[in-house]
Amino acid sequence: MSELKILGVHRNKKFSPNHIGNDGAIFSLTAAALEQLGCEVSICCEDEFLAVSEVKQHHIFTMARQKEVVKKLQELESSGTVIVNSAFGIENCFRINMHNALLARQVPVPHSFIVNTDDFSDTVFDELNGKGFWIKRGDFHAIHKEDVTFAGSVAEGKEILKEYALRDIPDALISQHLVGDLVKFYGVRGTDFFFWFYPYDHNHHKYADYENINGKSLHFAFDADELKRVAGSSAAAVGVDIYGGDAIVGRDGSFHIIDLNDWPSFAPCREEAAGHIARVIYQRFTQPIK
Structure with a gap:
C-alpha cells in the first residue's frame, strides 16, 4: 500500500511574533509524527506555496496565516482538497470574525464594540465599564505589539485608533478590561x-x-x-x-x-500535543466526513 502523500505549509516568521522557534518546533514534531503514521510528508513555507502553480497533494496540514495563502487554500478546499486546520476556520480566527462567531455560539466574551478606525463615536468608550480598554486590530491576528494595545483613557484610545487608521487597519475591536x-x-x-x-x-x-x-x-x-x-x-x-x-x-x-x-x-506541552495533533490530522485525511 502506497504512503499517503501530504503537504505541510508552515507559518511565515512574521506571523509568529516572539514565537518563531516554538511555532517551528510544534510543526516539525507534528510532521515527524505523521511520518510515523505512514505519511510521505513534503514541507514548504507560505511564499513557496504561493509560487506553486499546481498543488499535487490532496491532503494539506498548515499553520499558514498569510491572507493570500489562506485564499488559495480555500480554493483548494472548495475543490475537494482536505486541509487541517480548515482554511475557512483559519479566516474565522481573524479577530472580528472570531468575536462574532463566539458571540453567536454564546461563548462568554468581554463586552466589546466593533468600530471603524477613521470614523467612530467617542461614546463607544462610555459603554464599557472598568479601568481602561483593550483595542485590537479587527482584520487579522496580532503581528505587532501595537495590534493588541491597552488604553488607560479615552484620549489614549482615540490615539490608538488614529494610529490604526494610518496603518490602513480598517476596523478594530474595543473590549472592556477584565x-x-x-x-x-x-x-x-x-x-x-x-x-x-x-x-x-x-x-x-x-x-x-x-x-x-x-x-x-x-x-x-x-x-x-x-x-x-x-x-x-x-x-x-x-x-x-x-x-x-x-x-x-x-x-x-x-x-x-x-x-x-x-x-x-x-510550547509548554508540545511533546505530548504533537502526537494528538498528528492523529487528528491523519484521521481527517483517511476517514470520510459523515
Whole structure:
C-alpha cells in the first residue's frame, strides 16, 4: 500500500511574533509524527506555496496565516482538497470574525464594540465599564505589539485608533478590561487533550509587559472542565481542530474567552500535543466526513 502523500505549509516568521522557534518546533514534531503514521510528508513555507502553480497533494496540514495563502487554500478546499486546520476556520480566527462567531455560539466574551478606525463615536468608550480598554486590530491576528494595545483613557484610545487608521487597519475591536487571572489553554478537537496554565507564572507570553496591566496570577478557583468544554465549543464555532487561546478568570470563578487562535505553539506541552495533533490530522485525511 502506497504512503499517503501530504503537504505541510508552515507559518511565515512574521506571523509568529516572539514565537518563531516554538511555532517551528510544534510543526516539525507534528510532521515527524505523521511520518510515523505512514505519511510521505513534503514541507514548504507560505511564499513557496504561493509560487506553486499546481498543488499535487490532496491532503494539506498548515499553520499558514498569510491572507493570500489562506485564499488559495480555500480554493483548494472548495475543490475537494482536505486541509487541517480548515482554511475557512483559519479566516474565522481573524479577530472580528472570531468575536462574532463566539458571540453567536454564546461563548462568554468581554463586552466589546466593533468600530471603524477613521470614523467612530467617542461614546463607544462610555459603554464599557472598568479601568481602561483593550483595542485590537479587527482584520487579522496580532503581528505587532501595537495590534493588541491597552488604553488607560479615552484620549489614549482615540490615539490608538488614529494610529490604526494610518496603518490602513480598517476596523478594530474595543473590549472592556477584565480584572482576573490570565489563563492560557491548548486543545485538539476529537481528542481528550487539553492543557491550561498561568503564563505569567512561567514567563510565557508574547509581550511580557502585559503582566503589569493584568497583574500577577492570584489563582482564583474555577471549573477547569467547564473551561475545556467552552474552549472546545469555541473551536467548533470557528471551525478549527487544532487551537489555543486565552481566558480571564474572575474572583468568583467565572471566565471569559479573550482570544482564540488556529494552531498556536503548544510550547509548554508540545511533546505530548504533537502526537494528538498528528492523529487528528491523519484521521481527517483517511476517514470520510459523515
